[in-house]
Amino acid sequence: MEYKTLREEAFEANMEIARQKLAKYTWGNASAFDPDKGVFAIKPSGVPYEELKPESMVVIDLTGHTVDSTLRPSSDTETHRILYLGFPSIRGICHTHSTYAVAWAQSRLSVPVLGTTHADHNTHEIPCTGFMSADAVKHDYELETGNLIIRTFQSRKEDPDITTMVLVAGHGPFTWGESAVHAVYHSAILEEICKMAYLTLTINPRTQPLPEYIIHKHWERKHGAKAYYGQK
Numbered sequence: 568m569e570y571k572t573l574r575e576e577a578f579e580a581n582m583e584i585a586r587q588k589l590a591k592y593t594w595g596n597a598s599a600f601d602p603d604k605g606v607f608a609i610k611p612s613g614v615p616y617e618e619l620k621p622e623s624m625v626v627i628d629l630t631g632h633t634v635d636s637t638l639r640p641s642s643d644t645e646t647h648r649i650l651y652l653g654f655p656s657i658r659g660i661c662h663t664h665s666t667y668a669v670a671w672a673q674s675r676l677s678v679p680v681l682g683t684t685h686a687d688h689n690t691h692e693i694p695c696t697g698f699m700s701a702d703a704v705k706h707d708y709e710l711e712t713g714n715l716i717i718r719t720f721q722s723r724k725e726d727p728d729i730t731t732m733v734l735v736a737g738h739g740p741f742t743w744g745e746s747a748v749h750a751v752y753h754s755a756i757l758e759e760i761c762k763m764a765y766l767t768l769t770i771n772p773r774t775q776p777l778p779e780y781i782i783h784k785h786w787e788r789k790h791g792a793k794a795y796y797g798q799k
């Protein structure tokens with residue numbers, strides 16, 4: 568099997584979507600990117616998780632051509648491709664329709680930092696994009712979804728190496744990371760953050776964001792120069 572390691576990585580990540588219960592039916596996809604070969608492996612379109620195998624992963628190059636597969640790739644493949652081109656440091660992408668993240672995306676609200684669970688992973692709000700224009704949808708919906716995410720990050724001066732998640736308005740979450748499995752991990756974290764934020768604002772709709780000094784303490788102890796979270 569060609570691209571064996573890359574396919575296995577993408578397969579593992581897609582199975583982790585199912586294990587973490589982040590998608591019903593086939594509503595999620597993950598991909599793994601190999602920058603040296605300039606290709607990524609992604610879930611085939613419409614194949615249930617229980618039928619997936621490493622060899623069913625579809626290998627695509629950065630021009631969008633299928634290099635190795637008889638199966639059709641995920642319908643979201645163009646979004647993955649544009650993100651790999653726009654955010655060159657990322658090595659894996661995950662997209663799901665997990666309930667709480669979708670609820671925030673449908674509400675078209677960025678998720679404020681309300682507590683330390685969020686601050687452990689990100690020091691600022693999780694961005695939500697605007698709606699795509701009618702022309703963009705007509706042109707190439709999935710490709711333009713990728714462009715919308717990149718434009719949102721550029722206009723908000725977000726660093727995709729730090730903010731590894733986004734909500735696409737009216738649609739749902741896309742996350743990424745240093746590997747495909749890491750991208751799925753970020754989808755699971757995002758779902759929990761969205762759930763906690765929803766519950767918090769339900770209990771007290773006037774809840775204010777966490778003070779900056781607590782946000783930074785949590786971020787620094789996990790990711791800063793003098794991080795002391797976990798084992799050496």
Ligand SMILES: [Zn+2]
Nearest residue numbers: 662663738739
């Ligand atoms: Zn979707």
